Amino acid sequence: DVQLVESGGGSVQVGGSLRLSCVASGDTISRYCMGWFRQIPDKEREGVAAIGGDGSTNYADSVKGRFTISHDNAKNTLYLQMNSLKPEDTAMYYCAADTTQRVGGGIPPWTLFRHQGQGTQVTVS
Numbered sequence: 001d002v003q004l005v006e007s008g009g010g011s012v013q014v015g016g017s018l019r020l021s022c023v024a025s026g027d028t029i030s031r032y033c034m035g036w037f038r039q040i041p042d043k044e045r046e047g048v049a050a051i052g053g054d055g056s057t058n059y060a061d062s063v064k065g066r067f068t069i070s071h072d073n074a075k076n077t078l079y080l081q082m083n084s085l086k087p088e089d090t091a092m093y094y095c096a097a098d099t100t101q102r103v104g105g106g107i108p109p110w111t112l113f114r115h116q117g118q119g120t121q122v123t124v125s
Contacts, residue, residue: 009120022095047107
């Protein structure tokens with residue numbers, strides 16, 4: 001099974017940028033559909049972006065044009081480049097992986113991803 005560890009969160013001013021990383025171990029990420037999700041207290045975890053093993057991507061409308069998901073198979077790492085950050089982007093961000101999901105029809109719900117990381121906090125103010 002794959003294990004996921006996120007990093008790169010922090011506090012940033014409105015309009016700033018952050019790059020989140022999710023390092024995978026135990027398996028190669030090229031086998032997985034991978035996604036970034038975020039959650040604020042008392043709200044459902046929502047999909048931000050997802051990428052398939054073939055490189056196809058899908059984004060939530062709220063982040064299109066500002067966020068970019070990518071992966072580096074050689075480093076077995078998933079990234080989320082976040083630009084033009086807004087206060088409403090403040091949340092705990094989680095990466096997730098699953099071998100059975102696809103991104104062609106949108107970002108699958110987080111509950112369908114078998115593997116999830118512990119999260120990294122992003123605060124925009």
